[in-house]
Amino acid sequence: MNLIIDIGNTCVKLVCFNEGKVVEEQRTDKDDAVALQSFCSRYPFSRGICSSVSDISEEYSAALSSLPFSMMEFKSGTTRVPIINKYNTPLTLGSDRLAAVVGANWLQPGRDVLVIDIGTCVTFDFINSIGEYLGGNISPGPTMRLKALNHFTARLPFVERRGDTPDFGTDTTTAIRSGVMNGIKYEIEGYIHSFLAKYPQLFVYLTGGVHLNLQFSENLSIFADDFIVPKGLNRILEYNNEHK
Incomplete structure (x- = not known):
């Protein structure tokens, strides 16, 4: 074990x-x-x-x-991994991001995979069908955005992310929550549409502590997996044990 x-x-x-x-x-x-x-x-x-x-x-x-x-x-840029890491600064790459694409590649070999992790930050990481990690993007997560609205303004309150989220807020609380949560939702949908245009057979993993109701008309392979990072870490552990 x-x-x-x-x-x-x-x-x-x-x-x-x-x-x-x-x-x-x-x-x-x-x-x-x-x-x-x-x-x-x-x-x-x-x-x-x-x-x-x-x-x-x-x-x-x-x-x-x-x-x-x-x-x-596990240290990015130092520990051996069973993929090709093409990040320009591998020592600065978050170990969770690297583990996530290792897990995605292990679960979906030979597929172009986008891993979206919605937590403290929202991260987008891509590994192609030949096992090359090409990099990714980092965006503020929901709580970070909600705190920023409170901190950098004079009168906007801090709002919890959980609660009523209408299409358009009808008071300050729902305006803030809907603006942040729907903004993240549209951001993620936009990324997926952009990647689909380049990689028509794209597979998407969603992970992290925040779950969103995403809308797509395409026949898209999208799967929620809360264990994508641990699965990647387990694969890295087994890989290094095999190649001692």
């Missing part, structure tokens, strides 16, 4: 994999070493991999070091 640890900007995802399949996922606070140890006590892990897009506390690092099996630290 493999332990996958995906440390994001807001939480830590602990995922148990057995023979390439997800057994269990648990989300914890970023510094919850007790939860990590409890999760690991439930399964006979033989190896693991850790990816982080934020700083790791000394306490959590110590907990990782004390685990009774080998843990690989």
